[in-house]
Amino acid sequence: MxxxxxxxxxxxxxxxxxxxxxxxxxxxxxxxAKYWGKRDEELMLPVTSSFSVAIDAGTTTTLCQAHxxxxxxxxxxxxxxxxxxxxxxxxFLDLFRPSPSFFFSVSTINTIPTAAxxxxxxxxxxxxxLSLNTFFGWNLSQKNLSILARLGSGSASRxxxxxxxxxxxxxxxxxxxxxxxxFDHWWDELRFGIYVVSKEKKYIDSRxxxxxxxxxxxxxAFWPEIVDNDISHIQKAIKQKEFSLFGTTIEQNALxxxxxxxxxxxxxxxxxxxxxxxxxxIWKARGEGLGVFFTMDAGPNIKMLFLEExxxxxxxxxxxxxxxxxxx
Numbered sequence: 001m002x003x004x005x006x007x008x009x010x011x012x013x014x015x016x017x018x019x020x021x022x023x024x025x026x027x028x029x030x031x032x033a034k035y036w037g038k039r040d041e042e043l044m045l046p047v048t049s050s051f052s053v054a055i056d057a058g059t060t061t062t063l064c065q066a067h068x069x070x071x072x073x074x075x076x077x078x079x080x081x082x083x084x085x086x087x088x089x090x091x092f093l094d095l096f097r098p099s100p101s102f103f104f105s106v107s108t109i110n111t112i113p114t115a116a117x118x119x120x121x122x123x124x125x126x127x128x129x130l131s132l133n134t135f136f137g138w139n140l141s142q143k144n145l146s147i148l149a150r151l152g153s154g155s156a157s158r159x160x161x162x163x164x165x166x167x168x169x170x171x172x173x174x175x176x177x178x179x180x181x182x183f184d185h186w187w188d189e190l191r192f193g194i195y196v197v198s199k200e201k202k203y204i205d206s207r208x209x210x211x212x213x214x215x216x217x218x219x220x221a222f223w224p225e226i227v228d229n230d231i232s233h234i235q236k237a238i239k240q241k242e243f244s245l246f247g248t249t250i251e252q253n254a255l256x257x258x259x260x261x262x263x264x265x266x267x268x269x270x271x272x273x274x275x276x277x278x279x280x281x282i283w284k285a286r287g288e289g290l291g292v293f294f295t296m297d298a299g300p301n302i303k304m305l306f307l308e309e310x311x312x313x314x315x316x317x318x319x320x321x322x323x324x325x326x327x328x
Contacts, residue, residue, distance in 0.1 A: 001043065001173065001174045001175070002042055002043075003042060003043065003095055003151045004095055005174075006043065006147065006148075006151060006174070006175065006176075007095040007096060007148065007151070009174075009176070010140065010144045010147060010148060011096070011136075011138055011140070013136070013137065013138060013139075015096060015097075015098040015136055016098055016136070017065060017135055017136060018135070018136060018137035019134060019135060019137070020064060020065075021062060021063070021064040021135075022062070022063050022064070022131045022132070022133075022134035022135035023060065023061065023062040023063075023131060023134075024060070024061055024127050024128075024130035024131040024133075024134060025058060025059070025060045025061075025127060025130075026058050026059055026061075026122075026123045026124075026126035026127035026130060026156075026159045026160065027054040027055055027056065027057065027058040027123055027126075027159055027162060027327045028054070028055045028057050028058045028059075028112055028120070028122065028123045028159070029052040029053065029054050029055070029122055029123070029155065029158040029159045029165060030052055030053055030055060030192070030295065030297070030303055031050055031051070031052045031155065031158075031295075031297060032051050032052060032053060032234055032250045032253070032295060033049075033050050033051040033227050033230045033231045033234055033249075033250070033253050034050060034227070034253055034254065034257045034297070035048070035050035035154055035155055035167065036048075036210055036213065036223065036257050036260065036298075037210055037213065037214045037220065037223065038154070038210065038211075038214070039169075040173070040175065041211070043150075043151065043174075043175040043178075044150050044151055044152075044153070044154045044175075045169070045170065045175045045178050046154060046167070046169045046178065047169065047214070047223070047224055048169055048223065048224045048227040048228065049166065049167055049168055049169040049227065049228070049231060050155075050158070050166075050167045050169075050227070050231075051164070051165070051166050051167070051183070051230075051231045051234055051235070052155075052158045052164070052165050052167070053163070053164050053165070053190075053192070053326060054158075054159070054161065054162045054163055054164075054165065054326065054327040055192065055324045055325070055326060055327060056324070056325040056326065056327040057111045057112055057324060057325075058110075058111060058112065058123035058127070058159065059108060059109065059110050059111075059112075059120065059123040059124045059126070059127040060108070060109045060127060061106065061107070061108045061109075061124070061127035061128050061130075061131045062106070062107045062108075062131065063104060063105070063106055063107075063128070063131040063132065063135050064104075064105050064135075065102065065103065065104065065105065066103040066104055066105040067103065068103065069103055070090055070093070070103050070104050070105075070106075071103075071104070071105040071106070072085070072086050072089055072090070072106050072108075073106070073107040073108065074108050074110070075108070075109055075110060076109075084205075088152075089106065089128070092125065092128070092151070092152045093106075093128075095151065096132055096136070106128070108124060108127070108128075110123070110124070121152075121153040121155070121156065121206075122153050122155035122156045122158065122159045123156070123159045124152075124153070124156070125149050125152030125153045125156035125159075126149045126156040126157075126159035126160050127159075128149075128152065129145055129148045129149045129152070129156070129160075130145065130160070132148075133145060142160055142161065143179050143181070144179075145160050146158075146160045146161075146167075146179040146180045146181075147175065147176065147178070147179050150175070150178065150179070154167075157178075157179060157180045158180045160180060161180060161181075161182045162182075162327040162328055163182055163183065163186060163326075163327065163328050164182070164183035164185065164186070164238060165180050165181070165182055165183060166180065166181055166182075166183050166231070166235075167179070167180040168180070168181065183235065183238070185235075185238050185239055186328050187238055187241065188308075189241075189307045189308045189309070190305065190307065190308075190326060191305065191306050191307060191308055191310075191311050191314075191323065191326075192303060192304070192305050192323070192324045192326060193303070193304045193305075193306075193314070193315075193318070193321040193322060193323045193324060194301060194302070194303050194304070194321070194322050194324055195278055195301065195302040195303075195304060195318060195320065195321050195322075196301050196320075196322065197272050197274045197275050197278070197300040197301050197302065198272060198299075198300050198301065202270065202298070202299055204268060206297075206298040209261060209264075209268045209270075209298055210298075212264045212265075212268060213260045213261055213264050213268065216264045216265040217260045217261070217263045217264045218263055219259055219260045219263050220260050223256070223257075223260055226253070226256050227253070230249050230250075230252070230253045233245060233249040234246060234249050234250065237249065243291060243307055244291075246293075246305075247291070247292075247293030247305060247306075248293065250293060250295050250305065251293045251294055251295060253295070254294070254295040254296045254297075258270075258271070258296065261298075270296075270298060270299050270300050271300055272300045274300075275296075275300045275301075275302065278294075278302050278318075279294065279302065281317070281318075282294050282302075282304065285317055290306075290310060290313055290314065290317070291306055291307060291310045292304055292305070292306045292310065292314050293305050293306070303324075304318070304321060311323075
């Protein structure tokens with residue numbers, strides 16, 4: 001089964017526009033228990049489940065029909081056809097194109113740096129799927145929208161929803177049981193911030209780094225069990241508001257993911273000097289009684305988590321920290 005088969009299985013209506021233009025927003029999601037490794041590259045099926053939280057920032061995409069060629073704009077600038085961003089987006093749109101003579105115009109606005117380890121591809125493909133759903137009048141369930149978004153970027157499966165989200169790894173070869181769903185609990189006092197070490201494009205994209213990890217890291221064999229246990233602990237911590245368990249589990253999960261990257265051949269390391277120095281400052285502060293933990297995705301930037309009561313102290317210690325409102 002391939003991506004086209006999945007799209008055809010989920011979309012039974014005639015694929016013609018029902019509106020002139022469609023606009024949709026999808027949030028950034030930050031993985032608390034990471035997605036790192038695929039069991040099927042074509043269908044973007046993960047080795048493990050994962051767990052995330054949505055941030056009130058992300059991608060707004062506007063979609064309409066173009067006249068004689070596909071047009072893609074990113075943050076107000078026309079994207080070159082030779083760019084990897086254009087090629088990947090158009091390949092995804094080809095899954096839904098009514099005919100070879102039908103062209104799309106796509107305008108995407110990101111409120112986060114693209115390709116800087118801040119999950120812009122996840123919110124981007126989720127916003128695109130939501131726009132397509134309105135544009136063609138599919139009226140798909142959120143479950144099925146999550147499956148379609150997964151075909152563009154695995155993490156996009158989670159960006160269909162606000163709040164805490166669980167992406168089920170699934171077991172089926174066709175991937176129809178690999179979708180995200182909301183976790184029915186919230187934490188009003190929880191705060192997130194991002195410490196941006198670098199906005200530069202990553203020297204190796206997440207997809208390539210992930211594949212290298214799965215095939216060459218001797219530590220990867222331990223990863224699935226780690227993630228399963230971490231998701232259980234994180235969900236328990238949210239339900240019972242156990243912040244120490246919550247923060248410790250999330251931090252250790254991020255470090256375990258990066259450990260698998262460090263042991264690939266050749267090694268993958270997104271960290272910069274400031275990444276390590278910031279982590280050490282967090283550990284020192286916590287040793288002195290400040291309740292702050294961190295997580296990291298496939299990039300050098302640090303996401304800090306703490307409770308509302310500690311916000312002033314954390315911001316005083318890290319004045320360049322950008323607070324990110326959670327999207328419940």
